[in-house]
Amino acid sequence: MIKRxxxxxxxxxxxxxxxxxxxxxxxxxxxxPRSIAILLLQEDEGIRNLVKEKDAAGxxxxxxxxxxxxxxxxxxxxxxxxxxxxxxxxxxxxxxxxFAKDSISFRERLSRLLMNPVLGIPVFLxxxxxxxxxxxxxFGAGTVVDFIETNIFDKYITxxxxxxxxxxxxxxFLHELFIGExxxxxxxxxxxxxxxxxxxxxxxxxxxLIEDSGYLPRIAMLIDRTFKKIGLSGRAVIPMVLGFGCxxxxxxxxxxxxxxxxxIIATLLLALAVPCSAQLGVIMALLQHNPMxxxxxxxxxxxxxxxxxxxxxxILPGDRPSFYxxxxxxxxxxxxxxxxxxxxxVKWYFKEIMPIFLWAGVLIWxxxxxxxxxxxxxxxxxxxxAIGLPAEAAKxxxxxxxxxxxxxxxxxxxxxxxKLDGVQLVVSCVALTLFLPCxxxxxxxxxxxxxKIGIGISVFVLFFSFSVAYVLNIVxxxxxxxx
Amino acid sequence: MSVxxxxxxxNPNVGKxxxxxxxTKQYVVVSNYPGTTVEVSRGKMNLDGAExxxxxxPGMYSLYSITEExxxxxxxxxxxxxxxxxxxxxxxxxxxxxxxxxxxIEADLEVILVLNIMDEAVKEGVSIDVGLxxxxxxxxxxxxxxxxxxxxxxxxxxxxxxDKKRL
Numbered sequence: 001m002i003k004r005x006x007x008x009x010x011x012x013x014x015x016x017x018x019x020x021x022x023x024x025x026x027x028x029x030x031x032x033p034r035s036i037a038i039l040l041l042q043e044d045e046g047i048r049n050l051v052k053e054k055d056a057a058g059x060x061x062x063x064x065x066x067x068x069x070x071x072x073x074x075x076x077x078x079x080x081x082x083x084x085x086x087x088x089x090x091x092x093x094x095x096x097x098x099f100a101k102d103s104i105s106f107r108e109r110l111s112r113l114l115m116n117p118v119l120g121i122p123v124f125l126x127x128x129x130x131x132x133x134x135x136x137x138x139f140g141a142g143t144v145v146d147f148i149e150t151n152i153f154d155k156y157i158t159x160x161x162x163x164x165x166x167x168x169x170x171x172x173f174l175h176e177l178f179i180g181e182x183x184x185x186x187x188x189x190x191x192x193x194x195x196x197x198x199x200x201x202x203x204x205x206x207x208x209l210i211e212d213s214g215y216l217p218r219i220a221m222l223i224d225r226t227f228k229k230i231g232l233s234g235r236a237v238i239p240m241v242l243g244f245g246c247x248x249x250x251x252x253x254x255x256x257x258x259x260x261x262x263x264i265i266a267t268l269l270l271a272l273a274v275p276c277s278a279q280l281g282v283i284m285a286l287l288q289h290n291p292m293x294x295x296x297x298x299x300x301x302x303x304x305x306x307x308x309x310x311x312x313x314x315i316l317p318g319d320r321p322s323f324y325x326x327x328x329x330x331x332x333x334x335x336x337x338x339x340x341x342x343x344x345x346v347k348w349y350f351k352e353i354m355p356i357f358l359w360a361g362v363l364i365w366x367x368x369x370x371x372x373x374x375x376x377x378x379x380x381x382x383x384x385x386a387i388g389l390p391a392e393a394a395k396x397x398x399x400x401x402x403x404x405x406x407x408x409x410x411x412x413x414x415x416x417x418x419k420l421d422g423v424q425l426v427v428s429c430v431a432l433t434l435f436l437p438c439x440x441x442x443x444x445x446x447x448x449x450x451x452k453i454g455i456g457i458s459v460f461v462l463f464f465s466f467s468v469a470y471v472l473n474i475v476x477x478x479x480x481x482x483x
Numbered sequence: 484m485s486v487x488x489x490x491x492x493x494n495p496n497v498g499k500x501x502x503x504x505x506x507t508k509q510y511v512v513v514s515n516y517p518g519t520t521v522e523v524s525r526g527k528m529n530l531d532g533a534e535x536x537x538x539x540x541p542g543m544y545s546l547y548s549i550t551e552e553x554x555x556x557x558x559x560x561x562x563x564x565x566x567x568x569x570x571x572x573x574x575x576x577x578x579x580x581x582x583x584x585x586x587x588i589e590a591d592l593e594v595i596l597v598l599n600i601m602d603e604a605v606k607e608g609v610s611i612d613v614g615l616x617x618x619x620x621x622x623x624x625x626x627x628x629x630x631x632x633x634x635x636x637x638x639x640x641x642x643x644x645x646d647k648k649r650l
Contacts, residue, residue: 030564035546035590042547046554050561078547082582089581096616097577099609 014080017041017069024058025051041066042078074318075258111330114218117225124219131206132244133280140202141195141277148194161185177365188361192354196246199277201346203245208341212333216241230306231265231313232257239266243274248356248441249349250274251448261318264457267449268312271441271461273305275433283429286415293426293483300430300472308464353440356447360439373398387469388477389428390419400432401439422483423476427469434465488536488565489528489642492556492587494580495542497573498599500524501629503539506639516541521555531643538565546586560592567645569638571597574604574611574626588622595641597634598626 021037029036029050039047040062052059073080113119158179165178165185179186210216216238224234236257243250247270254266275283287294367373380394396410411428414420420428436442436458446454491499504511507526516523524539540559541552548554560568570587572580577598587594598604598611617624623641627634 030561031546032589032591035586038589039547044547046548046557085582085585086578088585089578092581092616092619093577096612096619097609098612 012069012072014041014069014077017065020065021062024062025055026058027051027054029054038081041069042076042081079258107330111214111218114215114330115221117222120218120222124222127210127215128244131210132241136199136202136206136245137277137280137284141199141281144198144202145195148198149190153190153194158186158190173369176368177362182361182364182368184358184361184365187364188357192350192357195278196353196357197346197350200246200249200349201342203242203277204342204345204349205338207242207245208338208345209333212331212338212341214328214330217328218330226306229313230269230309231316232262232269232309236262236266239270240274243270243276244280245277247271247274247276248353248438248444251441251444252349252352254448259318261316264316264449264453265309265312267445267453268457268460269305269309271436271445271457272308272434272464273301275301276438278438279433282411283433286411286425286429290422290425290483293422293429296426296476296483297429297433300468301433304434304468356440356443359443363439383466387427387431387466388473389424389431390414392419393428397432397435401436423473423481426476426483427473430472431465431469434461434468436461486527486534486536487567487646488538488563489567489569490538490540490560490563490565491569491571492540492543492560493571493583494544494573495552497571497580498629499542499571500539502569502571502597502599502627502635502638503537505629505632505635507537516555516558521552523555523559530639533643533646535642538563543583545583546590566593567642568592568594569597570594571599571629574598574601575607575609577609577611584620584622588620593645594622595638595645596620596622596624597629597638598624599629599634601626601634602628602631 018034018037018041021040022033025033025036031039036047036051040051043066051062055062069077114123161183162179165175169175169178176183178184181187207216210219219241220234220237222234223237227234227236236254238256239250239253242253250270251267254263254270257263257266283297287297377394377398380398381391384393384397385391392414393411396414399410411420411432415425442454442458445457448454449457491503493499503524503526506528508528511524511526513522513524515521521541523541526537526539528535528537538559540556543553543556545553546557548557559565568587570584572584584594584596596616598613604611611626613624613626623645625634625638625641627638629635
């Protein structure tokens with residue numbers, strides 16, 4: 001059972017705050033003053049405006065009470081109240097309702113199986129494999145993306161844009177802002193529509209299916225215990241699963257986590273140890289003929305995920321998360337609901353992500369104009385040599401940060417030309433996975449967590465990824481592992 | 484004499500509209516709530532010579548409103564001040580549904596709780612002590628299967644009792 005974490009003096013309790021607000025309310029709201037007071041404590045916007053209008057005299061004092069109360073509670077007041085009410089309901093039901101024990105339906109049995117730690121995990125792995133890897137990864141991010149890129153962008157849009165820019169913009173340096181390898185139209189737009197749009201559409205389709213069937217909250221229950229150890233609750237399974245689609249989007253979705261502490265931990269883990277679909281694609285391509293290397297890579301990443309989560313949860317102040325989630329019944333999802341949900345989410349995501357893509361495009365343009373990139377590639381060569389990789393990999397790493405397929409192709413080229421041996425391959429894959437996936441996520445970290453934490457996380461990830469790769473390289477070499 | 488208002492509230496998909504149709508049979512008006520795309524149905528009901536306006540409100544999980552539907556329902560309550568609130572719940576799922584009941588009681592509204600979809604609840608092995616529930620909540624509780632018209636007469640009886648008590 002969840003305990004309220006407030007144990008201070010009674011003057012600061014929710015009950016006292018309600019009483020104080022009730023005394024300040026004069027107008028007859030139809031809903032009882034107590035009920036209005038509780039809605040005010042939950043910061044209900046509509047009621048707040050209503051009281052501001054009807055009880056103008058006492059309003060500022062009420063606001064003060066509400067804001068003051070918040071400082072005594074770790075969780076939002078609405079959460080505290082919801083838990084208290086649920087306890088009250090459970091008490092009543094315990095007396096008045098009996099559930100037959102012997103009539104366990106098939107649905108209930110399936111539901112228990114899905115949440116059973118021994119049987120549930122293989123099911124979870126199977127669903128992830130077919131849903132995420134096969135459906136979203138191979139079909140959505142592979143087949144469909146290829147089709148849109150080659151048949152729509154390469155054939156029609158890119159030539160059209162190049163033609164228009166050449167005709168209407170006389171200055172050469174401005175051309176590169178719009179077209180060419182990193183142009184706004186040829187890269188930012190193409191990225192958004194030809195790559196991100198199909199991937200997110202397939203991902204959200206999968207996500208809506210596991211959500212509407214009631215499977216998602218069961219995954220959350222299944223891994224709640226493990227997640228508690230790393231300072232997260234089962235609820236964080238949602239951004240974490242989303243992270244395998246697109247970590248930028250997942251970072252945005254950390255908003256659903258109830259406390260700031262959980263959001264920081266989730267953002268850090270997403271930036272560090274959750275490979276997005278683009279990264280997964282590259283890594284699978286690089287390691288597919290080398291199962292042992294793939295195994296080492298997965299082991300290292302899994303270990304880092306748990307270790308960093310565990311350490312952060314020890315270091316960051318604040319209480320351990322409590323978990324409170326309804327488990328809806330399992331049912332067949334309705335197709336029309338799933339499609340509408342997918343559509344709404346893709347639309348929402350697009351509205352949020354498009355400006356970030358455009359900003360990234362402008363930044364790259366400026367960076368290239370000012371020759372900052374050549375400089376950064378030079379800087380990167382040192383650390384790469386230290387982790388046992390050839391200097392040529394620097395370009396792949398840096399440009400991969402801006403343009404995923406470029407980084408991938410870079411590494412792929414190196415490996416195809418035999419410039420990377422098995423150990424180097426694993427080391428570079430680990431470094432690439434831990435390294436910030438892309439500039440959009442970097443900007444999202446800042447947008448969601450603020451300057452200080454956003455940049456802090458990114459700098460940490462940068463150093464940490466190279467340190468791990470460095471250690472891994474030495475360990476593999478010392479053990480004489482040949483892959 | 485002004486017409487008394489009755490609002491039917493509850494989560495989505497608990498059978499509010501079926502119950503509404505069973506109570507009102509005639510003079511139903513469906514319109515968008517002003518400034519929204521949310522539909523609200525209103526109908527008339529005669530009971531022991533008294534006339535009531537019954538409002539079928541959009542689905543709501545909590546008085547603390549998040550969705551547009553919830554805002555509309557709360558607006559209806561606050562602006563139209565119905566005399567009686569009928570809270571319809573899915574009897575299979577009381578654990579989730581009674582949260583709103585408690586909020587409505589806390590708001591000092593005249594609430595009648597309708598335990599709908601009783602047939603499925605019985606099938607799933609849920610047995611509810613209605614008398615004890617009434618005592619715990621201190622409001623009238625009516626078990627019903629609105630799709631089969633069961634419990635409607637009992638509900639009407641409770642409505643007139645409520646009214647007489649208030650006079």
